[in-house]
Every structure is written in structure tokens, then in C-alpha cells.
Amino acid sequence: MCICDLTVGKKGYICDIQGNELLAKRLLSLGATYGTEVCIKNYAPLGDPIIISFRGFDLAIRKKDAKYIYVKEA
Amino acid sequence: MTIAALLGNPNVGKTTLFNALTGSKQYVGNWPGVTVEKKEGFIDKSIKIVDLPGIYALDTFSNEEKISKNFLLNENVDVIINIVDASNLSRNLYLTMQLKQFKKPIILILNMIDVAEFKGIKIDFDKLSKELNVMIIPISASKGIGIDKVKMLLMSSNFLKHLDDNDYHFSSEKDTYEYIESILKKCITYSKKNIITPTEKIDKIVLNKFLAYPIFLTCLYFIFKFTFSYVGQPLSDLLDSSLNDYLVPLAENLLSNSSPWFKSLIIDGVIGGVGSVIVFLPIILSLFLGISFLEDSGYMARAAFIMDKLMRKMGLSGKAFIPMIVGFGCSVPGIMSARTLESEKDRKLTALLVPLMSCNARLPVYALFASIFFPKKQTLVVFSLYILGIALSFLVGLIFKNTIFKKDEEPFVIELPEYKMPEMKSLFIHTWDKGKGFLKKAGTLIFSISVIVWFLSNFNFSGMSDINSSFLSNIGRFINPIFIPLGFGKWQNSVSLLTGLMAKEVVVGTMGVIYGGDLSQMLKTAFTPLSAYSFLVFVLLYTPCISVIATMKKEYGLKMAAFSVFYQLILAWMVSFVIYNAGKLIF
Numbered sequence A: 001m002c003i004c005d006l007t008v009g010k011k012g013y014i015c016d017i018q019g020n021e022l023l024a025k026r027l028l029s030l031g032a033t034y035g036t037e038v039c040i041k042n043y044a045p046l047g048d049p050i051i052i053s054f055r056g057f058d059l060a061i062r063k064k065d066a067k068y069i070y071v072k073e074a
Numbered sequence B: 001m002t003i004a005a006l007l008g009n010p011n012v013g014k015t016t017l018f019n020a021l022t023g024s025k026q027y028v029g030n031w032p033g034v035t036v037e038k039k040e041g042f043i044d045k046s047i048k049i050v051d052l053p054g055i056y057a058l059d060t061f062s063n064e065e066k067i068s069k070n071f072l073l074n075e076n077v078d079v080i081i082n083i084v085d086a087s088n089l090s091r092n093l094y095l096t097m098q099l100k101q102f103k104k105p106i107i108l109i110l111n112m113i114d115v116a117e118f119k120g121i122k123i124d125f126d127k128l129s130k131e132l133n134v135m136i137i138p139i140s141a142s143k144g145i146g147i148d149k150v151k152m153l154l155m156s157s158n159f160l161k162h163l164d165d166n167d168y169h170f171s172s173e174k175d176t177y178e179y180i181e182s183i184l185k186k187c188i189t190y191s192k193k194n195i196i197t198p199t200e201k202i203d204k205i206v207l208n209k210f211l212a213y214p215i216f217l218t219c220l221y222f223i224f225k226f227t228f229s230y231v232g233q234p235l236s237d238l239l240d241s242s243l244n245d246y247l248v249p250l251a252e253n254l255l256s257n258s259s260p261w262f263k264s265l266i267i268d269g270v271i272g273g274v275g276s277v278i279v280f281l282p283i284i285l286s287l288f289l290g291i292s293f294l295e296d297s298g299y300m301a302r303a304a305f306i307m308d309k310l311m312r313k314m315g316l317s318g319k320a321f322i323p324m325i326v327g328f329g330c331s332v333p334g335i336m337s338a339r340t341l342e343s344e345k346d347r348k349l350t351a352l353l354v355p356l357m358s359c360n361a362r363l364p365v366y367a368l369f370a371s372i373f374f375p376k377k378q379t380l381v382v383f384s385l386y387i388l389g390i391a392l393s394f395l396v397g398l399i400f401k402n403t404i405f406k407k408d409e410e411p412f413v414i415e416l417p418e419y420k421m422p423e424m425k426s427l428f429i430h431t432w433d434k435g436k437g438f439l440k441k442a443g444t445l446i447f448s449i450s451v452i453v454w455f456l457s458n459f460n461f462s463g464m465s466d467i468n469s470s471f472l473s474n475i476g477r478f479i480n481p482i483f484i485p486l487g488f489g490k491w492q493n494s495v496s497l498l499t500g501l502m503a504k505e506v507v508v509g510t511m512g513v514i515y516g517g518d519l520s521q522m523l524k525t526a527f528t529p530l531s532a533y534s535f536l537v538f539v540l541l542y543t544p545c546i547s548v549i550a551t552m553k554k555e556y557g558l559k560m561a562a563f564s565v566f567y568q569l570i571l572a573w574m575v576s577f578v579i580y581n582a583g584k585l586i587f
């Protein structure tokens, strides 16, 4: 499943990141590595983008990019 | 000389430390990407400190990150001051691991110790220092804790002995993070677990589906209220009346024996020109204080977040909204901060839109006209101009996106920092610094233009003349026809707009000189409320001042600068035309 399928506040673990190469690389350097715990914190008022949280900080990202972050439910 | 480079993730307090070490006043704000250029400062003449844009990792993603990387690669850096957020060590240390590969002495500064403590994070500094094999100094840059230790260490040169020869090449990000986590596990204990932080509580409200946009507008509106009703305007009025009641009679007294032309130069030229601008200092400072508060609170990144969906319609990302808000202060830093955007097209498009955000320099013009023509509705009238600027930037953005800037969407990522109570002391220091800048501008640029305008309005080829046959009136009459369809076509107004190209405050200064006497009385005869509003719209939209044009040229070349000048002139004319003529039909 992808991270967008998690409900707000529910935890998951990152399995894989695909899509835009630069972005995937950036997310990896930010610490979104295999097995990292991640959750969705918030949706923007118009439903997109979303705020995800891992390793203790929050990151805003669009749904269409988040679609490529695959997770395992905790 | 020792060269020390400040490196670290965005928004960890590099500039705050830089300012504390060198006594500079570089801009600090609570969002990632405030610093976009390298800045140099000194301790003791023998140690050069270089503040750089924040970077998450060396696989640079955006333009300003390249500046930091190139600096490290190409300059003779003697020591790296790697500053990290103590409340979020694991991600911050990732960069540290990459910096270690440069084989330079590193001083690791753990900043925001106060935040870490608040979150119940206890760090064993000695152990961490041993494990990471670097010197560590815990500090709290904004609270001024530990700065002396950093200074002392830098001056002692002890850091030069400390070099780590180990190899820090990892095969993947995952390995690096596992290594970091294994160290942190030995050195950190958490005393509070799973608490809901104040930031989470605030975000629940501020990002709420129904409240988010109203809260955003209310924030802006409150800042305007603060400026026009509570603080700025009343102080400004006070300054204005003391100028008219004391300074002018005083000058008249002192100059009673000097020649008429000199008296006229001082009273009509200098006091009329410079004075009529300076009285707006309180208004400018109030608005600046309000915007700084917003910038330092942590709200900026949230504004980018809630605006993303709208900005996308223009092919931009929410991040592009930040340069626009910065542009409310001054377009120059706004255009500079477009550097944080991912693609060249994004940067260009944003830079073209930033000047449509109403900057501080236009405020004196609004304040003057609004207080004369719309005395009861000042806040509303000025607010409407700001909103008009924003709305038009969207419209223009849409048009550009579908014509000259056709492009793919870039991915959008931005870190959302935690909210902070802005440090009042630094807020005031900064506001005062802006005030000094404004006074300096008044004393130099506005002063000289006032003198020139005074000269041109009192002389022609045959010597001293009546204003209506002066050089100035001839220039004004020449360009005047352009403005007649907009409702304010009098040569005095045309000339004011022309001089406003130097700086928009000058519009008021010039009017002060040529209309002479009490501006509020004189302007009432020259404008109707409708033509006054049309004039304000023109001032809002027309070609930005000379420093903006120069910045545009420096960042994006002559063609872009020329384009921005002309498109804004045309836009300003068209919108004023529509507003004036539609207004005439209605009223």
C-alpha cells in the first residue's frame, strides 16, 4: 500500500520509494529509509498536499508524489 | 586568516549564530530557506565566518544549496562549523557524516538545547563527542547561551589539531542512518514519550479544513489594523503635526534673513520633500514588525502548505508563496528568495510576480491618499490594494504559465518547522535596523531627488521661473497624455510617478515639493476619490523601483529585467483604466 492509504495518525513502515528520482533521493537523505516509521499528520484544507512525519520532523508533500512512497501498516 | 564555514540543515539557527558571533544583522526567520546567499563576517579580523544557505545533504536539490556545496569545494575552508538541531539529531547528523568526508576540522554545534530540553531529550555530550570523534559545543543561539565558548574555541585555534582520519563512506543512506542511530542510542535518553506538542495542537486549528483560509486572512488583516488603526497611523499623524507645527515655523524663523531661493529650497524642497516621506516611518515600521512576527513564528511554511493547491494552477508550488510574502516587505529580498525554488522556470515566474505584492515603499503613498480621500475606511482601502496585488499575481501567473512559461510541475517538499514565540528583542533590533535603512534612504536618495525636483520646478532656461513654466512642468506635460484616460492626468502627478521609478516613496516626496504647502488640502483639489484610487492602483502595479530592476538583472539578466518593467507598466495602465472607467459608470 502507499502512504496515502494510511489514515491520519496511523503508523506505517517505509518499504520502498519510487517515482521522481531526485525526489526519491532527497527523501532517502532525509531519512525515509527502509523500515523507518512514518505517519500522516494532516491534510491541507483542499485535500492536497499532505503532511507526513518521520524521524521526528514534519514534511509537506503532494499526494501525487506521496503515491510512490510504499509502506507496510504497523 | 582562518576561514570558518557555517554549514548545517536549513532552519537550525546558522544565521542566528552568525549574527551573535560577528555582530551582524542578517535576516533570521523560522522557515527553511531564509538565507540564500553567502554572507561574510569577522571575529577579531583574524577569523572570517561565512554564513551559507542551509543544506540537507550534499546531493544538492535546489539552487541555493549549490552555493553551499560549491563554497566547501572551491574555497580554502579551514574549519567547518557544523550546526545541528539538538532536538532532531538523527537527520541533522546525516549531513555531518557527509561533511566528514572532506577531511577538514569540524566543530559540531548542538543548537536549540532549550528546545531539546523542553522535549525531554537528554544528551550525553561527552559520550557523543567521543563516538562521533568531533568537538561538541551545546548552545542556544537565540537565547545567547554558549556563544562565548564557540568564540573562545575559534580564537584559540585548538580545533586545528582535531582531525578525524576515519573513513566515513557508506554504501547507502540506510547504512548511514543505522550507524547514526546506533550512536544516538548510546548517548540520548528520552524522558517524555508520545506527548502532543504545542505545534501539533496549533496545527490542528491553523490547518483545519474550514478555518485555515479565514485564519490566514485574519492574520493579514490584523497586521493592517495594527499598522493603520492601533499603532502606525496615530504615531505618524503625531509626527506629521509636530513637523508642521514646530519644524516649519522654526525653519522659517531661522531663515527669515536669507535669500528667498534658499528659503524655498529648504522649506519647499527639503522639508517638503524629505519631511513628507519621513512622517510615514511609524507606519512602515509597524507593518514590518507585523510581517517579521509572522515570519519568525513558523507560519510561513504553513502558508506555503495551504497555498500549494492554488499556486499549482499557475504551475508553481506552494514554496513560491514564501517569496511573495517576503515581497510585502520589499521586492528585492522577495526576488532573491525565489532562489529556493526547484527549477529555473519556477524561479523566473515567481520573480516576475513578486513585485505585484505591495511592498513597504508604496505604503506612504497609500497612507497619504487613504487618509485624505477615505478617512473612515483607511484599513479597508489599503487592504483592498494588497488583495488586488495578490489576485492579479494569480491572474498574471495563469496567463504566463499558459503562454511563455509552459512547463512541467516540479515536486514540492518543504519541512514544516515547529512554531516558536518570536524573540522580541531580535524582532525590535531588526525593525529598528529597517528603520535606519529607511532614514538613510530619506537622507540620501529622497533628499537628492527632492532637491533636483525643487530645482526643476523653480527654473527654466531663462532662470528662476514660475512652477507652471518650469522644466518640470514641461517634462510632466510631455508624458501627461498617457495618464489622462486614467483620471489623474495632471502634470504634477505624472512627474511624481516618473520620479517614483527611483523609489516609490519618492512619489510622496515629489508631491510634497511641487504641490507645496498642506498636501491634504492641495490633493483634494487635484483628485476625486475615484481618480485617487485609480492612482493608487497605478502606484501598486507600475514598474518597480530601480533596485528591483537591478536585482532582476543581476539574477536573471537584462531581458528579464526589461520584460518585467514593460509588462508591469502595461498591466498598471490597463487595470487603472478599467477601474477608473468602470467606477465612473457606477458612481
Ligand SMILES: Nc1nc2c(ncn2[C@@H]2O[C@H](COP(=O)(O)OP(=O)(O)OP(=O)(O)O)[C@@H](O)[C@H]2O)c(=O)[nH]1
Pocket: B009, B010, B011, B012, B013, B014, B015, B016, B017, B027, B028, B029, B030, B031, B032, B033, B034, B035, B036, B052, B053, B054, B055, B111, B112, B113, B114, B115, B139, B140, B141, B142, B143, B296, B420, B423
Ligand atoms: N528556541 C530556539 N530557537 C532558535 C535557536 N536558534 C535559532 N532559533 C530560531 O530558529 C529559527 C531559524 O533561525 P535561522 O538563524 O534563520 O536559521 P538558519 O539555519 O540560518 O536557516 P536558513 O537560512 O533557512 O538555512 C529562527 O526563528 C530563530 O529565532 C535556539 O537556540 N533556540
Ligand SMILES: [Mg+2]
Pocket: B014, B015, B016, B027, B028, B034, B035, B052, B053, B054
Ligand atoms: Mg540563515
